[in-house]
Each structure stands twice: as C-alpha cells, then as structure tokens.
Amino acid sequence: MWEYVKFLEFPADVTRKDPDLAALIVTQFGGPDGELSASLRYLSQMYTMPIPEAKATLNNIGTEELAHFEIIGTLVYKLVSGVPADVIKQTRFAPHYAKWGRANFPEDSSGNPFMSAFFASHEDPIASITEDLAAEQKARAVYEYLLDMTDDPAIIDTLAFLRQREIIHFQRFGEILNLLYDFQEKHPDKYPGF
Amino acid sequence: MTGRKRPDSINLPLLLDIMAHNFVNVEAVLFLNTHPDCQEMLELHNRNAERYHRLVDEYQKKCGPLYSNYPDATSPWRWINEPWPWEINYRR
C-alpha cells in the first residue's frame, strides 16, 4: 500500500510566474517520458519479476517517481497560480487554460492527455528492464531539453535534481540486468515461461 | 489559503533537514536493493533512519503531523493544515 508523507522529496520552487514555461514542463507531468508514465510502468512491471532484487527496485523507484510527479505538479502549479487570465491569454498556457483553467492535468507539452500506451510491461524481465533503462535515458534527455529553455535558478535546481535521479535509476536498473543474467544462468528452470 | 494557516504551522529549517534525511534513505534503500550484503550501507541506513525519526518526532510535536498515522494527534485535526507541500516557498 502507499502512505502519503506531507513533504516533497525536493524543495521545488520558482522565482517568478511563467505560464509559457508551465506549458512546457507539464510534459514531465503527463507526457510520454514523464514521471507518471515512469511510475506506472515500474509499478505495473514489478509483479512478475523472477528475483526479489528486481521486485524491490521496481517498487521503490516506482514510488519515487510518484514523488517526482508531485514535484513537477508543484512547479506547474507555482508557475501559473494567481496569474490573471488576460496574461495567460498571451502565453502557450492559453489552450490549457481554455480546457482546465489553472488546474494541473497530466498531459504533454502539446496538450495530448496521458496514456498508458506510453509504456510497456512484459513478462520477459530482460525486455522490461531494458525498456526501463531506455525510459531513464529518455527522461534525462527531456530534462536537458527543459534545462535549455529556462534561466530561472530555482527551476534549474529542481530540474537538475530530477535529471540526476534518472542517472541513479539507470545505474540501479543496470545492476538488476546483471542480476537477471546471473539468475538465468543458475536457475533456467525458474525463469518465466518455464 | 484559509484561516487554517498558523504562524507555527511550519518550521522550514527543520523540514528541510527532514527532507535531506529522507533523501539519504531513498538512496540507501535503492543501493541496498541491489547490494543486500553491503554492511557499510546498512549501517549508514540505520544511523540515518534513527536521526530521521528523531527529527520527524520533533517536527510533529511542534508543527503537526507529517504522517496521518500519528499517535499524538490533537484537536482540532491538524493533518489538514496548510500549507501543503506544494504551497511552501522554500527559498524565503
């Protein structure tokens, strides 16, 4: 089960309102390489993993990604809260405002709603963990694209934190891949499909 | 925000210290999941967890619950108190 703890993983802040940037950063809230996609990918894949290290790693990283979903939600919220509609009207956030006002909605930077088709969940653990390695690299790249588009020091700190987490997760999934190879060699009879 | 925000509702330096110790736990747990025999990391994990729980106890006594599952809740119910984490200005 999950329990909410009443603080953020990272002290996410903005130094000024910026609805244009909110409309871009939202892609990590509900886009293909976003945090919701990452979280649901890992929390879907964990059930059929053949080794305990993989179950635990997917569970913990999937949980951490939910905390990242909250961090991105915080950035988007802070970037647009209190901004008058006639200001928003001049920005890339206007199409979002027309649908949802200033509420957060999981969508990409073009306004496409979140879909589970962004990710996969295979019984074959090598296929899933290799997908997860790719997912961490894609998310790292997106954080770099976003870092290229802001000069707000508070947002840079937060995006740099999230980008660094992708690198750590990549390392852990890589270690899981090694452990899966070991398991395949030692226990081919217990491998999924047998 | 409503009238439920009070001057003692958060203690930012203490909260940031808790967040830092929570983060050490996040990292230690991920490492231990793939290195379950690493004695050094296990010790770091346990030392950090002890410090984390002491800081959380101190915070909850002063500022109200960080966990809704909290044995010393007082009336009126303070779990609902603002600011929520996304409403805090961390850089002031």
Add this chain to the structure above:
Amino acid sequence: MSEKESQMIPETGRRMRLAHAYIPWQHFKNSYPPAEALRRGTLFPELYMPYRPGRRGYY
C-alpha cells in the same frame, strides 16, 4: 586488454556475452552529507554527473 579480460565485467567476475547490455557494478566508497546529497540529487560522489549545456548525452 587480453581477449579473456575483455569478456569479463571488471570487479564482478561476470562473464560478458555478445548482444547483452552491461553496467559496471557500483561498490560503496563514500557519501555526501544529507543536505549536500539532496542538493546534488545523489548520495554518491562517483555518480554525480551534472548536465553541461551544449554537451547533451555526455555525463
């Protein structure tokens, strides 16, 4: 590097095979203090690899 060495992942003794992906195994050395770890996004100095604008993909 000899042919035999090139087939092993350093420090783990794991045999490397073609068409398999491998990541070097991390061994715990040292750690940042809590506040610095949070600021950097990792507990581990050897894994702190910040983005340098203009150097995408190099970390």
